[in-house]
Amino acid sequence: MLKRRQFLQVSAVAAVGALYPISLLGQGRPRNPLRIPDLLDGERLDGIRQYALEAGQGRSRFLPGLETPTLGFNGSYLGPTLRLRNDEEVRIGVHNRLDETITVHWHGLHLPAIADGGPHQEITADGRWDARFRVNQNASTCWYHSHQIHKTGEQVYRGLAGMILLEDAQSRALELPDEYGVDDIPLIIQDRRFHSDGSLRYVENQRDIMMGHHGDTMLVNGTFDPVFVPVTRRVRFRVLNASNARNYRIAFSDGRRFHQLACDGGFLAEPLAVTDVTLAAGERCEIVAEFSDGAPVDLVSLPLPDDSPLRSRGMMGGMMGAIANQGFHLLAIEPQSQLTATPELPPVLASVPDPASFAVDRVRRFELDMRMGMMGGGRGRGRRGGMGGDRFSINGRSMDMGIINERVPLDSTEIWEIHNNSPMMHPFHIHHGQFRILDRDGRAPGPHERAFKDTVIVAGGETVRVVMRFENYADPVTPYMYHCHILEHEDNGMMGQFVVE
Ligand SMILES: [Cu+2]
Numbered sequence: 001m002l003k004r005r006q007f008l009q010v011s012a013v014a015a016v017g018a019l020y021p022i023s024l025l026g027q028g029r030p031r032n033p034l035r036i037p038d039l040l041d042g043e044r045l046d047g048i049r050q051y052a053l054e055a056g057q058g059r060s061r062f063l064p065g066l067e068t069p070t071l072g073f074n075g076s077y078l079g080p081t082l083r084l085r086n087d088e089e090v091r092i093g094v095h096n097r098l099d100e101t102i103t104v105h106w107h108g109l110h111l112p113a114i115a116d117g118g119p120h121q122e123i124t125a126d127g128r129w130d131a132r133f134r135v136n137q138n139a140s141t142c143w144y145h146s147h148q149i150h151k152t153g154e155q156v157y158r159g160l161a162g163m164i165l166l167e168d169a170q171s172r173a174l175e176l177p178d179e180y181g182v183d184d185i186p187l188i189i190q191d192r193r194f195h196s197d198g199s200l201r202y203v204e205n206q207r208d209i210m211m212g213h214h215g216d217t218m219l220v221n222g223t224f225d226p227v228f229v230p231v232t233r234r235v236r237f238r239v240l241n242a243s244n245a246r247n248y249r250i251a252f253s254d255g256r257r258f259h260q261l262a263c264d265g266g267f268l269a270e271p272l273a274v275t276d277v278t279l280a281a282g283e284r285c286e287i288v289a290e291f292s293d294g295a296p297v298d299l300v301s302l303p304l305p306d307d308s309p310l311r312s313r314g315m316m317g318g319m320m321g322a323i324a325n326q327g328f329h330l331l332a333i334e335p336q337s338q339l340t341a342t343p344e345l346p347p348v349l350a351s352v353p354d355p356a357s358f359a360v361d362r363v364r365r366f367e368l369d370m371r372m373g374m375m376g377g378g379r380g381r382g383r384r385g386g387m388g389g390d391r392f393s394i395n396g397r398s399m400d401m402g403i404i405n406e407r408v409p410l411d412s413t414e415i416w417e418i419h420n421n422s423p424m425m426h427p428f429h430i431h432h433g434q435f436r437i438l439d440r441d442g443r444a445p446g447p448h449e450r451a452f453k454d455t456v457i458v459a460g461g462e463t464v465r466v467v468m469r470f471e472n473y474a475d476p477v478t479p480y481m482y483h484c485h486i487l488e489h490e491d492n493g494m495m496g497q498f499v500v501e
Contacts, residue, residue: 031227031332034220036181037162037188040080048089048132051082053104055123055160056097062224063217066198071098071159077222079162081186082144084135086168092131096123101148102155106131106164107282108142108264108454110433113478113499118431119149119401120478136472137434138266138350138452139171141238141284143188149401153213153244153487157202159222161242163188170350175343176261177236177288183342185228187239187299189279189330191215191246203488210370210391211320211424212245212281212486218301218328227332230291234342236261237299238286241279244487246323247310247425250330251276252289253298259345262286265434265452267350272447276302278310280427282455282485285448288345291335299331309459312424316460320424352451355436358467361412368458368484368494369393370422391492392484398493399483406498410474416482417465420458426489428464429455431480432500435468455485476501 042049058076059067073079084090094104101124105117111133114121123129142164146155163186177183192215193201203213220226241248252258252275259271264284277285291297304310304324312320371391392398397405408414415438418428434452437445441463449456458464476499483495 031225032223034185034226034228034331035223037078037186037221038074038080039180040082042083042090048091049085051090051092052095053079053092054095054097055102055104058159060159060222062192062219062222063194063198066194068194068198068200070200071155073160073162077159078188079144079160081163081165081180083165083167083180086135086137086139086166088135090133090135094123094129094131096125096127096129099125100151101125102160103147104129104131104144104160105147105431106142106144107429108140108434109133109164110137110472112473113432113475113480116431116480117144118147118479118481122148135166137166139168140166140262140264140266140452141240141286142166142264143240143242143284145242147481149399150491153491154202156242156487157192157213157244158200161188163238163240165238171267174346174349176346177232177234177342183230183232183234184236185238186221187237187331188221188242189239189248190219190243192217192219207319209488209492211323212488214246214323215243218330220331227334230333230335230339232340232342233292234288234290234345236286236288238284239279240284241281243281245281247278247280247304248301249276249278249304250287251300251302253300253329254295256289256297258287258289260285260287260448261349263449263451264454267352268448268451269350269352270348271345274448277448280310280425280455280457280485281487282427282429283457291333291339294335294337294339296332296334298329299333301328301330303327309462310425310457313460314423316423350451353436355438355467358413358436358469360415360467361409363415363417364406365395365417365419366428366482366496367395368418368420368422368426368428369396370424370489370494392489392494394482394494394496397496399495399497403497404479404499405496408470408498408500410500411471413467413469415465415467417463418456418458419463420460423460425457425459426484426486426494427455428458428482429485430466430468430482432470432473433468435466438465438467440464470500474501475499
């Protein structure tokens with residue numbers, strides 16, 4: 001059970017930090033029904049399942065009485081949920097109706113580099129781009145978002161993101177809640193900052209870059225102060241941290257237990273009973289919660305524990321402590337009076353191979369650095385100097401579109417040893433596919449992350465080893481990316497490129 005102190009922190013801190021004090025939320029006035037993004041199933045044409053996305057500008061109503069200029073796919077904010085099926089050929093056509101260049105990256109998908117939607121697959125203003133690939137991986141919850149060089153943070157912040165549900169034979173065979181929008185619910189969690197006229201505030205000072213841009217107002221699926229009404233006893237939530245920088249510690253306000261089914265890249269071996277789950281930027285999880293008692297409850301984000309490895313160290317820890325201490329209400333849940341029965345969770349979800357059994361061809365090391373400027377810290381390792389220069393780097397280099405940093409042989413298995421030289425955590429994301437976590441500073445990963453992942457938390461000072469198979473798609477010219485998923489860090493250089501050849 002959660003400690004009483006934690007609940008007090010949730011309400012106290014949220015009241016201070018939020019644009020609309022938490023005490024006013026949901027008290028005697030209607031909340032906003034949780035928006036459910038449209039489900040895009042595609043249309044089969046000549047054996048290819050075709051999807052169409054159109055990026056455009058819009059105006060969104062988030063806050064009472066205010067309009068916010070936003071970006072979206074097929075709508076004013078965020079995009080439809082794409083449902084993909086394993087082994088199907090797909091074509092996703094993207095039309096960029098904006099007056100700026102974007103890209104659309106399929107985060108978590110294993111596909112050819114040319115279809116990845118990274119910074120090299122630019123879609124200029126009014127341009128079109130087709131991603132063609134064969135779906136080739138386990139059932140999972142992935143997402144798509146802009147990956148435009150130096151602009152990813154801003155474009156995602158304004159709305160260029162959406163969810164992807166990947167099905168396979170295994171996921172269809174399991175008796176899990178899977179009726180989209182009814183008992184299988186996407187939760188795209190984002191924090192935003194607003195001007196008094198309703199427009200979005202983005203990166204206002206160097207701190208927003210250094211710590212990553214954090215907001216004081218929560219949106220779930222682009223809904224402010226949302227309420228969800230369960231009609232079934234069990235509900236599966238697919239939780240995506242689509243925030244630019246913020247870590248969440250997701251829990252229920254009454255401390256109830258729930259089950260985690262999956263992390264980024266697919267199912268855990270069996271459902272894991274937990275009372276909270278932590279998600280860094282870019283990470284996903286699937287959870288199932290019970291509402292049989294019919295009692296209303298809130299989904300919240302709790303302050304990080306005092307000893308959390310996600311807390312920054314040293315001077316950075318002092319600066320970021322206020323953020324780590326924040327708690328937020330995310331979603332009010334008010335079950336309908338009559339709830340439809342749903343089957344018990346299956347005891348076994350998937351067969352998940354032991355990462356220690358992988359035959360490894362090579363170990364590569366990646367060192368993450370952020371230079372603190374006037375604040376001190378970091379280590380000088382051959383970077384170019386100057387304010388606003390290479391403050392964020394991997395192996396001493398900031399992202400350079402013209403440099404391939406690593407060349408990985410096709411059909412090889414590698415350990416990537418990621419060492420964080422900086423005092424704050426970074427969620428490290430690798431394109432091309434899914435990996436397993438071998439260990440953290442030599443210790444086994446937690447039970448919640450013993451499945452396929454594409455984004456891994458690397459705490460300040462920590463060394464995390466992941467093992468990944470590089471296969472199926474060789475292209476000596478077009479690179480995949482690896483980077484920090486705090487988007488302001490990515491945009492400012494904590495990113496590198498590799499080819500599989
Ligand atoms: Cu970072």
